[in-house]
Amino acid sequence: MRPRSRIRTAGAVVAALTLALVTGCENLGNDGTSSSDSDTGAPAAGHAVSPLRNPDGTKPGLAPVTDDADRATARKLIESLRTKGRGPKTGYDRDEFGYAWMDTADGVPLARNGCDTRNDVLRRDGEDVRFRSGSNCVVIALTLHDPYTGTTIEWRKQEASEVQIDHVVPLSYSWQLGSSRWPESKRRQLANDPLNLIPVQGRANSAKSDSGPATWLPPSKGVRCAYAVRFAQVADKYELAVTAPDREAMLRQCGG
Numbered sequence: 001m002r003p004r005s006r007i008r009t010a011g012a013v014v015a016a017l018t019l020a021l022v023t024g025c026e027n028l029g030n031d032g033t034s035s036s037d038s039d040t041g042a043p044a045a046g047h048a049v050s051p052l053r054n055p056d057g058t059k060p061g062l063a064p065v066t067d068d069a070d071r072a073t074a075r076k077l078i079e080s081l082r083t084k085g086r087g088p089k090t091g092y093d094r095d096e097f098g099y100a101w102m103d104t105a106d107g108v109p110l111a112r113n114g115c116d117t118r119n120d121v122l123r124r125d126g127e128d129v130r131f132r133s134g135s136n137c138v139v140i141a142l143t144l145h146d147p148y149t150g151t152t153i154e155w156r157k158q159e160a161s162e163v164q165i166d167h168v169v170p171l172s173y174s175w176q177l178g179s180s181r182w183p184e185s186k187r188r189q190l191a192n193d194p195l196n197l198i199p200v201q202g203r204a205n206s207a208k209s210d211s212g213p214a215t216w217l218p219p220s221k222g223v224r225c226a227y228a229v230r231f232a233q234v235a236d237k238y239e240l241a242v243t244a245p246d247r248e249a250m251l252r253q254c255g256g
Helices: 012-017 068-079 117-125 157-162 171-177 184-192 202-208 221-237 244-253
Strands: 026-028 034-036 127-131 139-145 152-156 163-167 197-201
Touching (some): 068 244, 117 163, 139 157, 152 157, 157 163
Antiparallel strands (some): 139 152
16 A cells, blocks of 8 residues: 555656646746746746646646547546545644645745745736735735636735635645645645645635535636646545545536
8 A cells, every 4th residue: 555645746647647748937027027037946927727738737827628638538537536525624723734835845846946835826827927026926916817707806915815825625625535644744735736726816715615526616617627627636646535526526517
């Protein structure tokens, strides 16, 4: 039996089912335009990418999965997931996954780049990004095309809660499905892995809470298969089971 702490970084199932990621190392400069910056290692923002073409989560957004062949690939990935019932929430605490947005969760993209996880993913998905004076990390304004609601948000740091970072697989959900038995280092990875993080409208994120796909899906119907794929990618990478109703709901979104 494989140790629980092991993460399939290569992702045997994902690697077989997804296209290779085109790597790049462009970053946003202080004026919000693209510039090369090898120190931070975060990608420049751009158009949303299909999750099937973004298996490590370093590219922006969550583009709809509409092609019939891609939807068939999505269903194969979802069908590969193990199922089990939710366990109790006993003992769950956000601190069990490390302090929020830590830059020191080794083993995930963008770790130890000098910028915390929240700002990394804001920069990844935002357009017209602006930074605090003297910083190429702290985002103070951006334009976000929210995949969950299909709305465009002109965000300013003064109204921080208008954009929140969603854990696609909620941390509480993972706790009830097995992460309570993981070493803390693996939980820190789940909490800070860009594959599991999407900036979205704050109200939509609050409405989701710790729901699985059987009880909550993005209001924008066109992105629901893509959301199911991303949920499945995270579960597959971390060898995390999902509930049977959640797997069925994900399959339905992709035509299963």
